[in-house]
Amino acid sequence: MSDIDGILENKEGMIKFKQLKALADAGDVSAQYEVGEIYLNGKYYVAPDHKKAINYFRLAAYQNHVEAQFNLGMLYADDRYFTEDQAEAVKFFEFAACQNHAEAQCRMGNAYKNGIGVKADPPTSVKWFRMAAEQGHALAQVEIGLACENGEGTEQNHFEAVKWYRLAAEQDNSIGQHNLGVMYLRGNGVDLDHEEAAKWFRSAAEKGEVESQYNLGIMYKYGTGVEYDEEKALEWFKKAADQKDERITADMEKRGFLQGYVPKRDPLFAKSKAKKEERVKKRSNKDPALKGLQVEKESEISQKEPALDIKDLEKLAASGEAEAQNSLGEMYYNGRGVKRDDKKAVGLFLSSAEQGNAKAKFNFGQAVSAGRGTKRDATEALKWYMLSAEEGNADAQCFLGNMYIIGKDVRPDIDEAMKWLMLSAEQNNSEACYILSMISFDAEETEYNADEATFWLKKAAEFGKTEAQELILSTFMETDTIMGDAEVFKWAKKLAEGGNKDAQCLVATMYRQGIVVEQDLEEAERLYRAAADKYHGKSQFHLGMMYLIGIGVEQSYVKAEWWLTMATHGSEADAEFALGWLYLTGKIDGPKYPKAVKYLKRAVKHGNRNAQYFLGTMYEDGTGVEQDHKKAIELYIQAALQGEEDAIEKLKEENIQWGPDAQENEK
Numbered sequence: 309m310s311d312i313d314g315i316l317e318n319k320e321g322m323i324k325f326k327q328l329k330a331l332a333d334a335g336d337v338s339a340q341y342e343v344g345e346i347y348l349n350g351k352y353y354v355a356p357d358h359k360k361a362i363n364y365f366r367l368a369a370y371q372n373h374v375e376a377q378f379n380l381g382m383l384y385a386d387d388r389y390f391t392e393d394q395a396e397a398v399k400f401f402e403f404a405a406c407q408n409h410a411e412a413q414c415r416m417g418n419a420y421k422n423g424i425g426v427k428a429d430p431p432t433s434v435k436w437f438r439m440a441a442e443q444g445h446a447l448a449q450v451e452i453g454l455a456c457e458n459g460e461g462t463e464q465n466h467f468e469a470v471k472w473y474r475l476a477a478e479q480d481n482s483i484g485q486h487n488l489g490v491m492y493l494r495g496n497g498v499d500l501d502h503e504e505a506a507k508w509f510r511s512a513a514e515k516g517e518v519e520s521q522y523n524l525g526i527m528y529k530y531g532t533g534v535e536y537d538e539e540k541a542l543e544w545f546k547k548a549a550d551q552k553d554e555r556i557t558a559d560m561e562k563r564g565f566l567q568g569y570v571p572k573r574d575p576l577f578a579k580s581k582a583k584k585e586e587r588v589k590k591r592s593n594k595d596p597a598l599k600g601l602q603v604e605k606e607s608e609i610s611q612k613e614p615a616l617d618i619k620d621l622e623k624l625a626a627s628g629e630a631e632a633q634n635s636l637g638e639m640y641y642n643g644r645g646v647k648r649d650d651k652k653a654v655g656l657f658l659s660s661a662e663q664g665n666a667k668a669k670f671n672f673g674q675a676v677s678a679g680r681g682t683k684r685d686a687t688e689a690l691k692w693y694m695l696s697a698e699e700g701n702a703d704a705q706c707f708l709g710n711m712y713i714i715g716k717d718v719r720p721d722i723d724e725a726m727k728w729l730m731l732s733a734e735q736n737n738s739e740a741c742y743i744l745s746m747i748s749f750d751a752e753e754t755e756y757n758a759d760e761a762t763f764w765l766k767k768a769a770e771f772g773k774t775e776a777q778e779l780i781l782s783t784f785m786e787t788d789t790i791m792g793d794a795e796v797f798k799w800a801k802k803l804a805e806g807g808n809k810d811a812q813c814l815v816a817t818m819y820r821q822g823i824v825v826e827q828d829l830e831e832a833e834r835l836y837r838a839a840a841d842k843y844h845g846k847s848q849f850h851l852g853m854m855y856l857i858g859i860g861v862e863q864s865y866v867k868a869e870w871w872l873t874m875a876t877h878g879s880e881a882d883a884e885f886a887l888g889w890l891y892l893t894g895k896i897d898g899p900k901y902p903k904a905v906k907y908l909k910r911a912v913k914h915g916n917r918n919a920q921y922f923l924g925t926m927y928e929d930g931t932g933v934e935q936d937h938k939k940a941i942e943l944y945i946q947a948a949l950q951g952e953e954d955a956i957e958k959l960k961e962e963n964i965q966w967g968p969d970a971q972e973n974e975k
Contacts (some may be wrong), residue, residue: 315773325354334362337400340368348379358383369400370866371606372873377404378412385415387424394425405436406874413440421451421461431807435841441472449476450483457487457496466497485512486520493523493533500647502533513544521557525565542567587883610746618645625656633660634668638970642677650681669696670704686717686917697728705732705968706740713743733764738771744774769799769857785916797824809839813847820860821848829860831832840871848875849883856886865895875908881914888919892926901932914945921955 324425325346331339344364350356362383384397398419404412419435420429434455440448453472456465470491476484489508492501506527512520514552525544528537533800544567549557560566565623618639624632637656640649651860654675667771694713696704709729712721726747732740737891741764748761768776803811816835819828833854852871855864869890875883888907889902905926913917926944927936945966947955959966 322354324619325351332367335367335383336369337368337373337376340364340371341373344368344376348383368404368445372403372407372652372870374407374409374412374820378409378561381412381415394419397426398425405439406870408439408443409442410440410445410448413437414445414451415441417448417451419846430455431837432461432841434461435807435838441475444475444479445887446476446479446481446484448477448486449473450481453484453487457491467493468497470497473485477511480511480515482512482520482599485509486517486523489520489523495643495645495647499643500645502527504533510830513547516551517931518551518556520547521551522560529565533692539574541565542569545569552847585808605751625659628663630660630663630665630668633657633663634665637668637671641671641680650675653683654681654739661695664699666701666704667698669693669699670701670707673704690717697731697895700731702732702735702737705729706737706743709740710743712746725957733767736767736771738768738773738776741765741768741771742773742776766795774803794824804835804838807838807842809842811843811849812836812839813850815846816847820854827937829854833860840874843874843877845877845880845883846877848872848887852883853886856890865890869896876910877889881911881916881919884908884911884914885916885919885922889922892922892932899932901926905932912946915950917947917950917952917955920944920950921952921958924955924958 323467325343328339328342328346332343341364342359345358346354347361347364356473362380365376365380365383369380381397381399381401381404384393384400398416401415401419402410405416409753413436416438417433419425419437420433420436422428428472434452436456437448439453440850441452449472453469453476455471455732456463458464470488473488473491477488485508489505489512492505492508494500498504506524508521509524509527513524517954521544525541527533528541528544530536532664534540545560546569548665549560549566551571557566562781567797618636621632621636621639624635631812637653637660637714638644639646639653640656641653642648654672657668657672657675661672669692675681675687676692677684677689678684679837688954690711693704695852697708703729709725709727709732710716711718712725712728714720726744729740729744731749734745745761745764745768748764765776765779797815800811800814800818804815812835816832816839818824819835822853833851836847836851836854840851848871850877853859854861854867855871857863861867872887873892876887888904888911889895891907892904893899905923907917907924908923912923920943924947925931925942926933927943928940929935941959941962941964944955944958945964948959948966956966
């Protein structure tokens with residue numbers, strides 16, 4: 309492009325900028341965002357002005373422009389522009405995140421993980437990372453993998469960790485590739501496979517991941533997962549050293565891996581080193597991209613046998629110790645810490661079972677039933693289940709009871725089923741308790757006994773059966789029966805802590821109203837928000853109402869509008885009415901009658917009596933709609949039939965018969 313072309317482009321841009329600014333100042337949300345972008349980046353001879361950029365982004369953000377919300381979060385989080393305000397950054401990231409902006413969701417996850425602008429909260433961090441990860445955000449997938457691997461904010465689950473690392477790795481994310489390599493190296497969540505580990509380390513190393521470069525060097529040095537090659541080992545060690553990671557470089561020098569090689573140095577490196585380290589340290593607390601790398605020690609990578617605790621277990625098993633044989637068999641059967649080997653597992657189970665180990669008998673029966681490591685034989689499996697159950701193994705008793713219920717490999721026999729299930733339940737087996745509760749509820753199988761069903765359901769819940777806890781909650785919410793409020797609160801709270809959004813909403817309401825527990829508005833707001841962030845419409849409505857009224861939070865009509873709007877996406881009639889009322893009464897920059905009519909009509913369609921009354925007043929007065937007295941009366945009657953007192957008074961003033969009898973006569 310010539311200089312003249314550039315001048316002409318900027319001249320046309322100045323005209324465009326003036327037009328956009330006029331539209332932005334008139335309230336056009338898209339124009340507000342574009343003007344903010346121009347002030348942020350300095351285009352069309354407009355000098356960069358970050359304060360003005362923020363002003364225009366803010367105008368657009370409060371009209372739910374998602375990119376404006378995200379940009380504001382980025383600006384407040386970055387001290388290059390002015391004094392950073394992490395709390396304000398989180399606020400706008402959250403606005404954008406609630407509109408499904410994946411990067412904003414990832415930023416929210418990082419904020420709650422590291423306590424940036426909010427109190428650190430690992431479960432909430434996992435929730436936000438998961439939202440972004442499910443949209444395909446690679447870095448969030450890495451973070452979910454880390455959380456699952458380490459049990460931080462969620463239950464430890466190496467299989468889940470591998471799933472998320474793999475998704476990130478397949479998107480060419482180097483951290484995901486590195487961490488997936490580590491999982492294959494250790495046999496965590498996957499079969500131990502050094503070749504697969506080397507493959508993923510190579511992918512990450514070629515992208516510059518220093519830990520992967522170091523690990524790959526060690527693998528070449530010891531011929532682990534790759535062909536032994538000293539030259540390639542030195543090549544990867546040098547690449548790792550050139551990245552000036554002091555910890556890894558010191559480790560390589562200590563072990564003599566560098567063979568006198570001096571890492572390349574930037575002439576300015578010495579002067580800038582301290583400043584750079586401070587910048588990286590500061591960034592690492594904010595940016596999830598710098599989190600989660602893992603590095604293996606030489607001893608961990610070079611060993612070709614399982615870890616020491618497995619070796620000890622193998623020695624005990626070889627000496628004939630039954631418990632060790634069963635434990636080692638479970639490791640081989642599940643591929644936990646060792647490469648999966650069904651035949652070896654079955655051999656260990658049988659050796660242990662023949663010594664009388666009841667758990668091993670059950671495990672052997674499971675393997676025979678599934679045909680893993682041995683020929684499938686239903687009769688043989690049943691024999692071992694029976695032996696295990698007769699020796700008091702609760703899992704075998706429960707499994708056997710269930711077999712007799714469904715008729716799997718045996719003739720259905722409810723009496724035999726009840727016998728084994730009762731024996732298992734008496735040992736506090738949650739699954740047996742739950743099955744017994746279902747049998748008691750099912751009048752076709754046994755004589756219906758509500759008290760017995762409730763007893764076993766409560767037992768199952770106490771012993772940790774999630775389905776039982778959820779059934780208690782759902783039954784109460786549908787019928788307000790089965791047990792007292794204190795019992796409901798107990799199980800709802802447990803489910804809420806596990807992330808169940810219906811439970812979070814119910815417990816929040818109990819805290820808000822002081823039912824069973826002392827009123828705690830702060831806890832109510834926290835739980836409503838936790839569920840609302842997972843798109844739980846009723847919780848979004850309650851959170852919006854807290855902001856609307858100013859109970860438990862600082863009153864904010866803008867935040868009320870935000871949460872009520874989110875709730876209407878799930879057709880929450882109360883939220884539709886509240887939003888219509890908010891626009892009708894002009895709490896935000898004056899009345900907005902078209903929006904008021906829109907949401908009140910939606911609430912009327914869903915039978916909300918308050919909406920019927922207020923929309924009736926609008927038709928009566930001609931406010932925002934064409935005056936229509938007949939339509940107003942129809943709406944007043946609909947509201948009155950549901951007991952709306954103001955509507956009843958209106959009809960009395962008009963001397964209009966409106967009760968059920970009048971409606972029947974009119975027909």
